Amino acid sequence: MRELSLNVMDIAQNSISAGAELIVIDVCEEPEADGMTIRISDDGVGMTAEQASRVTDPFFTTRTTRKVGLGVPLFKMEAEMTGGSFEVVSEKGVGTTITAKFVPSHVDMIPLGDINSTVLLLITCNEDKNFVFHHRIHSREFTLDTRELRAVLGNEVRLNSSEVTEWIKGYLSEQTQFIKEESTDEVFSGTSGDQG
Numbered sequence: 001m002r003e004l005s006l007n008v009m010d011i012a013q014n015s016i017s018a019g020a021e022l023i024v025i026d027v028c029e030e031p032e033a034d035g036m037t038i039r040i041s042d043d044g045v046g047m048t049a050e051q052a053s054r055v056t057d058p059f060f061t062t063r064t065t066r067k068v069g070l071g072v073p074l075f076k077m078e079a080e081m082t083g084g085s086f087e088v089v090s091e092k093g094v095g096t097t098i099t100a101k102f103v104p105s106h107v108d109m110i111p112l113g114d115i116n117s118t119v120l121l122l123i124t125c126n127e128d129k130n131f132v133f134h135h136r137i138h139s140r141e142f143t144l145d146t147r148e149l150r151a152v153l154g155n156e157v158r159l160n161s162s163e164v165t166e167w168i169k170g171y172l173s174e175q176t177q178f179i180k181e182e183s184t185d186e187v188f189s190g191t192s193g194d195q196g
Contacts, residue, residue: 003113
């Protein structure tokens with residue numbers, strides 16, 4: 001079964017191909033509202049209004065290496081199959097933002113998957129790019145910003161070194177566990193008071 005984290009990988013690779021130096025990945029889960037939003041923004045070359053309107057067509061691609069681009073159309077289909085929505089906003093010379101909204105309770109909802117591994121792979125395989133990963137569940141959230149890591153580590157330490165990779169992996173795992181645990185606590189505390 002396909003996972004949404006693979007869609008995020010596809011879209012981020014599109015951003016890299018478009019010359020982006022900064023890619024922002026935002027995952028917002030709102031279980032109480034039966035919603036999840038995934039937003040990927042970049043500062044790449046952007047698209048004209050005509051290109052942006054055609055980017056969900058699988059037979060339209062700005063890449064020269066292949067004639068079919070399934071990443072964006074598939075992401076759109078997977079969002080809309082759940083009753084959600086999909087939007088592409090782009091400006092030439094500024095960048096692109098893709099927003100996919102999902103209804104998690106829908107029978108056609110596919111799992112988010114291992115988003116942490118996707119983010120880690122993007123960072124370690126694209127050491128010359130910057131990534132911001134923000135994940136929120138209910139009111140709990142965390143952010144990983146490679147620009148902050150670079151500021152702390154200095155120029156002599158690479159983000160794809162084994163020590164830094166292990167630290168990023170551990171940080172993502174710990175923070176995800178934390179926001180999931182806290183979100184579960186919020187759900188239980190919110191329902192327990194209604195039982196009189």
